[in-house]
Amino acid sequence: MNGVLVCSDLDRTLIYSAAALGLRGRDADLPRLLCVELYRAAPLSYVTETAARDLQALAGTAALVPVTTRTPEQYARVHLLDKPPAYAICANGGHILVDGVDDPDWAAAVRTRVADGRAPLAEIRAHLAAATGEFVLKRRVASDLFAYLVVDRAALPPGWFDDLAGWCAARGWRTSLQGRKIYCLPEPLTKSAAAAEVARRVGADAMLAAGDSLLDAELLAAADAAIRPAHGELHDTGWTAPHAAVTAAQGIAAGEEIAAWLLARATADAPPIRPSAPWRTL
Ligand SMILES: [Mg+2]
Incomplete structure (x- = not known):
């Protein structure tokens, strides 16, 4: 691993349900898709095949961490990579999974903090x-x-x-x-706090982030560099930051663009470093 931690939201950032594909009326333009989630034995979520390749390459170089509001049970249905990532953040930061197993100390600490x-x-x-x-x-x-x-x-x-x-x-x-x-x-249940904890554990030098909703805003703000799709809550509210990019595409094509962007930044000779990035002090 190269010291880069990539923290990405899943739904409508990397993976897309049929309703979120954003390709209505353009069926002939549909790229080939890979199903990455089944629900009750029916296909539910997809990435483009190009995005799947880029994410696999990304996971081979950097520490790729899914950061989702899904519960651990809902996350377990998602098969983003050939092998599950070493770390995953679920329940909007309420759980850190290490090799698929919930870290009980983190879960207990979060519950104490949010109850206050x-x-x-x-x-x-x-x-x-x-x-x-x-x-x-x-x-x-x-x-x-x-x-x-x-x-x-x-x-x-x-x-x-x-x-x-x-x-x-x-x-x-x-x-x-x-x-x-x-x-x-x-309010204190944040993706960014859990991402900073994972960054400490893996000894990250840089953090990249991607996300589409208001629940991703702090995570994007905390990272050295970030990207969001041109759809979703952040787009609708016009969220921007100097270190954050916006995709040109919408829907699942934006997901492909995000995977390519993350791969390019994570494998650059000099990954983007923002010394004041909040994740270093969270
Ligand atoms: Mg999302």
């Missing part, structure tokens, strides 16, 4: 349970740390999400709207 001085998960659950309406399809709790709703986006009442975001913010929680999911997470 904010509304308990039970209060958030009760609030979400009171949200009735045909737009609510499912209510879920993840890793006993945070809650999310699966919603019908088209039926979401105007202003409902903003009201929820305000209610959560007053209680030390934050929200994220991604595809069909609305997440409510305690």
